[in-house]
Amino acid sequence: MKKVLILAMLFLGLSACYTPLNNSGVATTKAWLDIPAKKTDFDGKQFDSCYQFRLHFVPQEAEAALDLQDACIDACCWRSDKDEVVLDFNKNFERNLKYYGRADKFTPGKITLKISHSSLLNTTSVKVSPRGAISNNGTVKLKRETVEDPVRLAQIENAARLLQVRRNARLTDERTRQAEQDALDAYDDPAVQKRAQDLVQNTQGTSIDKYFYDLNKTYSRKGYVFMLSDRFYTAKPLGDYIYRVTCKAQVQSGVSSATLQNRTVSCGTWQADLKEQTVRPLDGTARKIKALN
Numbered sequence: 001m002k003k004v005l006i007l008a009m010l011f012l013g014l015s016a017c018y019t020p021l022n023n024s025g026v027a028t029t030k031a032w033l034d035i036p037a038k039k040t041d042f043d044g045k046q047f048d049s050c051y052q053f054r055l056h057f058v059p060q061e062a063e064a065a066l067d068l069q070d071a072c073i074d075a076c077c078w079r080s081d082k083d084e085v086v087l088d089f090n091k092n093f094e095r096n097l098k099y100y101g102r103a104d105k106f107t108p109g110k111i112t113l114k115i116s117h118s119s120l121l122n123t124t125s126v127k128v129s130p131r132g133a134i135s136n137n138g139t140v141k142l143k144r145e146t147v148e149d150p151v152r153l154a155q156i157e158n159a160a161r162l163l164q165v166r167r168n169a170r171l172t173d174e175r176t177r178q179a180e181q182d183a184l185d186a187y188d189d190p191a192v193q194k195r196a197q198d199l200v201q202n203t204q205g206t207s208i209d210k211y212f213y214d215l216n217k218t219y220s221r222k223g224y225v226f227m228l229s230d231r232f233y234t235a236k237p238l239g240d241y242i243y244r245v246t247c248k249a250q251v252q253s254g255v256s257s258a259t260l261q262n263r264t265v266s267c268g269t270w271q272a273d274l275k276e277q278t279v280r281p282l283d284g285t286a287r288k289i290k291a292l293n
Contacts (some may be wrong), residue, residue, distance in 0.1 A: 028119075029125040032138030036076045049124060050076035051115055053085075055134065058141045062106055065089045079115050079124075085245045089142065101152030107143040108133055186235060191196040196243035196272040197233040203279045207292040208247065214292075215265075219253060225260060227252040231267065241274040244282065 026046065032054040039048040053073050057063040065088075070076040072085050089106035096103035111134065114127040128134050135141070176279040212228050219226035229250040235243040247267035252260040268286030272279050281287040 005008070025122075027121070027123040029123060030134075030138075031136060032134070033124065033126050034076070035124055045119060046117065046122070048078055048080045049117060050078050051124060051126075052076035053113065053138070055138045055140050056128060058139060059144050061104055061144065062089050062140065065092065065104075079117065083115045085113045085115075087140070087175070093147075097147060097149055098152065099178045101149045101156050103146050103147055105145045107145070111140065115122065192241070192274070193235040193237075193243065195274055196235040196245055199277065200233060200245045200247065200279050201271045203231050204247075204268070204270065207289045209287045210292050211267060212249065212265075223255065225252075225254055225257055227260065235272070238271070243272045243274070245270045245272050245279075246287075 020091050026038055026049060028035060034054060035049050036052055037050040038046050040046050051072060052075065053071070055073055066073070071087055072082075077085070084193050085222045088110050090109040093103050093105050108130055112129040114125065116127070116128070119122045133140065164195055210230070216226045216228070229252065231247065231249040233245055233247050235245045246269050249267055252266050253263055254260040266283075266285050268281060268289050269283040270279050270286050271282050281290045
């Protein structure tokens with residue numbers, strides 16, 4: 001019994017130089033092994049504990065291969081639920097190689113951590129396999145090899161080119177549609193439409209006045225009353241800054257002043273080209289008025 005106590009004291013003395021008590025009052029054999037919590041019975045003896053590894057990885061990419069919570073790195077794990085943890089760095093290697101055509105392979109591929117506790121020494125220990133895979137300060141240093149699948153990489157490259165072609169085509173279509181919409185918006189701009197109306201008015205106004213003057217004379221010879229009121233124009237875009245401009249006038253006519261009726265009389269449908277600054281007739285009335293120039 002004395003030998004056991006002497007060995008226990010010697011063990012604790014050796015451990016104390018680098019493994020102070022954790023928050024739970026439990027000693028560990030590794031500086032990177034923490035015991036944040038424990039469970040004790042009515043006599044105060046520990047029967048379970050929650051352990052957590054304080055590890056850092058070189059290269060850093062190795063950490064991304066792990067589920068850090070399941071590996072008891074981001075959270076503590078109860079020893080009664082899991083007394084062994086396997087850090088499997090190549091678990092997703094085949095899947096990543098098949099999907100991405102390129103994947104990192106680490107050596108050692110797996111590190112096993114076996115947890116045990118000595119109630120006599122009140123110390124939790126961890127056995128690392130392979131031995132020496134984790135340094136005293138918790139550094140896990142691995143070799144990394146990037147493996148490539150040329151066939152899969154070629155497939156990914158071809159797919160990327162196809163996606164780029166489709167994306168370029170879509171962007172071209174979007175730009176074309178936007179340009180067409182911008183053009184339509186410009187054509188529908190009331191200010192631009194007014195320019196088309198003014199072009200017809202300025203170039204054909206005199207002939208339209210003469211047309212109504214002759215029309216009034218015709219009505220007068222027949223004994224009718226013909227009174228010209230407002231004249232108005234409407235413009236519809238045909239594209240490329242060309243407009244269909246319709247001219248109409250409000251008149252009153254009748255056999256006498258007492259029997260006048262309101263009417264709308266056409267003064268021609270015209271095509272106005274704002275780029276060329278030209279106007280040409282589109283119907284019979286407009287051609288008749290054009291002939292009066």
